[in-house]
Amino acid sequence: MAKSKDNKKATSDQRVSKAVVSRLSLYLRELSRLERAGIETTSSTKLGEMLGFSDAQVRKDLANFGQFGYPGVGYRCSELIATIRQIMGTDQKWPVALVGVGNLGRALLGYRGFSNQGFNTVAAFDLDPKIVGTEIEGIPVFSLENVDKIVKEKSIQLAILAVPAAAAQEVAERLVEAGIRGFLNFAAVTLRLPDDVTVIGVDLAIEMEQLSFAMTSRMS
Amino acid sequence: MAKSKDNKKATSDQRVSKAVVSRLSLYLRELSRLERAGIETTSSTKLGEMLGFSDAQVRKDLANFGQFGYPGVGYRCSELIATIRQIMGTDQKWPVALVGVGNLGRALLGYRGFSNQGFNTVAAFDLDPKIVGTEIEGIPVFSLENVDKIVKEKSIQLAILAVPAAAAQEVAERLVEAGIRGFLNFAAVTLRLPDDVTVIGVDLAIEMEQLSFAMTSRMS
Numbered sequence: 001m002a003k004s005k006d007n008k009k010a011t012s013d014q015r016v017s018k019a020v021v022s023r024l025s026l027y028l029r030e031l032s033r034l035e036r037a038g039i040e041t042t043s044s045t046k047l048g049e050m051l052g053f054s055d056a057q058v059r060k061d062l063a064n065f066g067q068f069g070y071p072g073v074g075y076r077c078s079e080l081i082a083t084i085r086q087i088m089g090t091d092q093k094w095p096v097a098l099v100g101v102g103n104l105g106r107a108l109l110g111y112r113g114f115s116n117q118g119f120n121t122v123a124a125f126d127l128d129p130k131i132v133g134t135e136i137e138g139i140p141v142f143s144l145e146n147v148d149k150i151v152k153e154k155s156i157q158l159a160i161l162a163v164p165a166a167a168a169q170e171v172a173e174r175l176v177e178a179g180i181r182g183f184l185n186f187a188a189v190t191l192r193l194p195d196d197v198t199v200i201g202v203d204l205a206i207e208m209e210q211l212s213f214a215m216t217s218r219m220s
Numbered sequence: 221m222a223k224s225k226d227n228k229k230a231t232s233d234q235r236v237s238k239a240v241v242s243r244l245s246l247y248l249r250e251l252s253r254l255e256r257a258g259i260e261t262t263s264s265t266k267l268g269e270m271l272g273f274s275d276a277q278v279r280k281d282l283a284n285f286g287q288f289g290y291p292g293v294g295y296r297c298s299e300l301i302a303t304i305r306q307i308m309g310t311d312q313k314w315p316v317a318l319v320g321v322g323n324l325g326r327a328l329l330g331y332r333g334f335s336n337q338g339f340n341t342v343a344a345f346d347l348d349p350k351i352v353g354t355e356i357e358g359i360p361v362f363s364l365e366n367v368d369k370i371v372k373e374k375s376i377q378l379a380i381l382a383v384p385a386a387a388a389q390e391v392a393e394r395l396v397e398a399g400i401r402g403f404l405n406f407a408a409v410t411l412r413l414p415d416d417v418t419v420i421g422v423d424l425a426i427e428m429e430q431l432s433f434a435m436t437s438r439m440s
Contacts (some may be wrong), residue, residue: 021430029431107326119430198431204422205337208316209241210245212378
């Protein structure tokens with residue numbers, strides 16, 4: 001099948017920008033909404049309108065990965081959802097570890113938005129003996145000392161890092177040794193890890209600074 | 221002073237990209253770390269090394285806003301910190317409202333990283349009569365029905381929106397009526413608000429998808 005070959009080629013292209021991948025996530029979100037509403041087809045114009053993008057932007061983004069529309073029909077929602085999931089890697093299940101069960105860690109354990117996309121938090125790790133051995137939001141909390149064993153048992157490759165900034169580098173190195181290959185990092189530090197490890201940083205203070213920058217720019 | 225005039229001009233330039241502003245936040249983080257360690261000057265090379273960027277990148281980003289280095293000295297940390305804070309608008313205090321005190325909302329109330337940058341959460345809003353009238357993490361929880369009065373009393377312009385996706389658009393419109401002009405939106409929907417309102421979206425599922433995309437790209 002020429003199409004899936006094209007997709008394969010495209011997903012291995014590291015040059016696709018973060019902005020494109022973010023927009024793919026948004027297309028996926030809107031397409032899922034349409035599908036739940038019983039709407040079977042859509043167009044680049046309609047998708048763009050829902051998100052405030054031009055139809056050309058939608059077509060250009062999708063063209064990075066192949067040819068998906070049908071003349072006179074537009075996009076078939078269920079088909080485009082399946083294709084974007086395949087491109088994003090969310091057509092598979094990703095067992096995830098949550099490391100650091102403080103305030104933010106607890107909230108993330110209770111966050112339902114991940115599992116819809118195939119991200120299943122299967123283990124939490126902390127050092128606090130008061131919570132190690134318990135379950136929070138139905139997820140078992142293990143001691144960080146047992147991380148090698150648990151990561152292997154549960155085939156975990158992704159970790160959500162919600163430890164204090166001062167501990168983050170050391171804990172991340174420990175997790176890489178245990179086999180973790182990708183991090184969603186909430187700690188306010190830039191992790192220095194081997195090149196084959198992916199780190200996506202989520203620094204809420206930085207997001208707030210984006211907001212104050214935009215507000216300040218408007219006012220000046 | 222030519223310099224501050226240059227800065228003023230630059231901060232009102234909407235064309236500075238989100239990526240540049242994100243990197244400014246990272247420079248600020250590293251400069252603050254240096255300052256705390258008693259280090260008074262640094263260079264584009266050292267700043268870049270700490271973050272994995274080239275020295276040219278650092279110089280190019282800062283050049284958007286003026287001329288900050290000294291020949292033979294480099295950057296004076298405290299001065300560059302003050303300048304970046306001025307550019308970002310974090311040299312002032314921003315009273316912030318947290319709207320939606322569920323799991324994530326509670327974690328955000330307990331998050332200490334905001335206040336360091338001048339973002340002070342001064343009021344929380346919810347509909348649940350069990351928590352309205354209480355304090356969580358020292359922050360008073362008000363009924364959304366009183367939002368007009370409280371937003372005016374406390375001069376709040378920014379809101380962190382942590383309500384369920386289905387309620388987000390309606391609640392956001394209500395907040396805009398009350399005087400909110402900027403949102404950090406954690407709800408997994410694209411808000412449609414007037415053009416003079418700034419929305420920064422933080423969708424954790426999208427961040428996870430970035431991670432799975434990167435992992436999938438590496439493996440294919």
